[in-house]
Amino acid sequence: MIQLEALTRRFDGQRAVDSVSLEVAEGELLVLLGGSGSGKTTTLKMINRLIEPTSGRVLLSGENVAGMKPYELRRRIGYVFQRIGLFPHMTVAENIAITPVLLGWDRDRIRSRVDELLELVELGPAMYRDRRPEALSGGQAQRVAVARALAAEPRVMLLDEPFGALDPLTRGRLQQSFLRIRQTLGLTAIFVTHDVMEAILLGDRIAVMDSGRVKQVGTARELLDSPVDESIRALINAPWSQAEIASDRVGRGHGTTPA
C-alpha cells in the first residue's frame, strides 16, 4: 500500500532522512519511533509531499507520488499534525468540512458526514458541531483534528504525535478511541511517536529511527526477542516488561496477587 524506497532528504548538506526503505501493508499501522531529530516528521512529510525528497521515492498503491498533484495527494491522505492546528475562526463543523467543501460535496452530504465523524470520535454532534476551537479541551480538539483528517474518507492516515501534548489520562482515552476507529475503518496508517508504550499499544509493527536511519523494524515482540543492538534492547525492554506485567494482571482478573 505504501512503499518508501531509499528515501533521503538533506538539509544544508546534513541527512535528516538517510535512505529509509519501508513497506506498510493495506490495513496495517506502522509506528515510526525515535528520539527528537531522528527524522520521523521529515519522513512523514515526504509521503504527502509537504517536503520533497532529495532522492528515493514513495509509492502509494504502486503509484509514484512524485507524479501526483500535491493537492490531490493530500486529499487522499488524512494528516493529523503534531500541534493541533484547528482554524480558530471556524466552528468544529467547518473545520471538519474543509476537504469536503474543497471537493464540492453538497451541503446535506457534508452535514451528515460531519455528524457521522463527530459520533465516531465520541463528541455528540448537537453539542459540539457549532463550537469554536477555543471552547474545546485539548483532548476534544485533538478528536476534532482526527475527524477532520478522516473527512474525505482517506484510505491512508499519517499521524504525527497526535496525542503528544495531552495529559496521560486523556492520552490513554484517545489511544483507545483511535484503536477502535482504526479497526472500524480498516485504515492504513503511519503513526509517529517518541513514546515506546504508545508504539507498543498502537503499532502492528514499529520502525525504530535514529539519526535519519531505520535501525530496526518489526513487531514489538520481534524487537524484544531479537534486538539488533543494545540501544534497541534498552528502548523496548523496560516498558514492554511493564506492559506484560500489566496485561498479566488483567488476564488473571481482579483480586489476585501481582507477581
Ligand SMILES: Nc1ncnc2c1ncn2[C@@H]1O[C@H](COP(=O)(O)OP(=O)(O)OP(=O)(O)O)[C@@H](O)[C@H]1O
Ligand atoms: N526545514 C528544515 N531545515 C533544516 N533542517 C531541518 C528542517 N526540517 C528538519 N530539519 C532537521 O532534520 C532533522 C530531522 O528532523 P525531524 O523533524 O524529521 O525529526 P523528528 O524525529 O520528527 O523530531 P521531533 O520528534 O523533535 O519532531 C533534525 O536534525 C532537524 O533539525
